[in-house]
Amino acid sequence: MSENTPDPEILARVYRSLRLIRRTEEEIARLYPSDKIKSPVHLSIGQESVSVGVCDALASDDIMSATYRGHAAYLAKGGDLGQMMAELYGKGTGRAGGKAGSMHLVDMKAGVLGMSAVVGTTIPIAAGYALAMKRAGRGRVTASFFGDGATEEGVFSETLNFAALHKLPILFVCENNGFAIHSPLSNRWATEALRERVATYGIPTQAIGDGDVFAIRRAAESAIQAIRAGEGPQFLECKTYRWREHVGPGEDYEDDYRSRDELTRWQENDAVAITGKMLDDARRQAIDEDVEQQIASAVEFAEQSPWPEPKELFSHVYAD
Numbered sequence: 653m654s655e656n657t658p659d660p661e662i663l664a665r666v667y668r669s670l671r672l673i674r675r676t677e678e679e680i681a682r683l684y685p686s687d688k689i690k691s692p693v694h695l696s697i698g699q700e701s702v703s704v705g706v707c708d709a710l711a712s713d714d715i716m717s718a719t720y721r722g723h724a725a726y727l728a729k730g731g732d733l734g735q736m737m738a739e740l741y742g743k744g745t746g747r748a749g750g751k752a753g754s755m756h757l758v759d760m761k762a763g764v765l766g767m768s769a770v771v772g773t774t775i776p777i778a779a780g781y782a783l784a785m786k787r788a789g790r791g792r793v794t795a796s797f798f799g800d801g802a803t804e805e806g807v808f809s810e811t812l813n814f815a816a817l818h819k820l821p822i823l824f825v826c827e828n829n830g831f832a833i834h835s836p837l838s839n840r841w842a843t844e845a846l847r848e849r850v851a852t853y854g855i856p857t858q859a860i861g862d863g864d865v866f867a868i869r870r871a872a873e874s875a876i877q878a879i880r881a882g883e884g885p886q887f888l889e890c891k892t893y894r895w896r897e898h899v900g901p902g903e904d905y906e907d908d909y910r911s912r913d914e915l916t917r918w919q920e921n922d923a924v925a926i927t928g929k930m931l932d933d934a935r936r937q938a939i940d941e942d943v944e945q946q947i948a949s950a951v952e953f954a955e956q957s958p959w960p961e962p963k964e965l966f967s968h969v970y971a972d
């Protein structure tokens with residue numbers, strides 16, 4: 653972790669966000685076998701520092717898009733937890749009326765543009781939003797989160813080119829967890845020089861190799877400053893590690909595609925635990941208790957909420 657001591661308010665806010673995401677997803681994993689949660693879940697446990705570091709550096713009216721592994725980014729940007737949980741339960745009070753599930757979270761009040769199950773597809777949509785924001789001229793920034801696998805999609809390269817050409821106000825954030833489902837980078841990339849590939853489009857890049865949330869936050873802050881100064885898109889590559897299986901609540905270290913030693917190395921560098929230890933005990937305990945209450949009331953809200961009305965099946969299918 654960083655040697656620079658963060659500002660106490662930033663430290664407390666960052667810890668709260670990390671802890672909320674970690675505990676929410678642990679609760680989702682605990683509830684999942686009960687079949688109350690009606691959609692597949694792709695957990696970010698272990699990857700929280702990327703979403704938190706970047707979203708904490710964004711302004712509240714900035715915009716963010718993410719992927720099916722999107723609970724962390726949604727919560728880090730301030731998405732409503734109760735409505736997220738109700739969405740996972742398929743309830744009518746969910747963010748999308750229970751129709752979208754975990755992989756398609758959206759909350760425009762919090763600047764969450766949306767997510768998609770189709771790899772890479774939110775990258776050009778985020779660039780489109782950035783183009784609209786540039787034209788509106790109010791200095792707002794879009795951040796686009798995606799995995800290392802998404803950089804293999806043609807649309808990634810097309811979007812980098814377009815964004816660089818038009819100097820769009822967009823921050824590209826690659827959450828490089830080293831795997832696309834079970835395929836490691838070594839089976840997919842001839843070189844790991846992702847930053848060099850991106851730089852050929854004329855986009856400045858930075859890399860953070862160890863999941864240090866404050867290093868990610870500092871990198872995001874400087875990139876966002878450059879974007880607001882009109883310098884065009886910026887790119888962050890954040891190395892990270894997915895602790896659970898690709899989809900679902902469990903672990904998959906018996907599946908023979910990665911070793912538990914790798915997990916242990918990342919767990920020793922766990923941003924949630926390290927950041928918590930930087931706070932004094934009373935402050936940390938108060939935050940932890942508050943987070944538990946927030947999660948309990950979100951679960952209660954989801955459980956007590958009604959199912960969508962049958963007629964809702966036909967709403968939002970076509971534009972009015």
Ligand SMILES: Cc1ncc(C[n+]2csc(CCOP(=O)(O)OP(=O)(O)O)c2C)c(N)n1
Pocket residue numbers: 721769770771772798799800801802803829831832833898
């Ligand atoms: C266009 C497309 N191709 C393939 C898939 C199947 N698929 C789902 S997740 C995934 C891996 C993507 O890996 P990455 O972008 O690194 O994200 P991560 O799951 O590691 O967060 C693939 C290939 C898909 N959903 N969409």
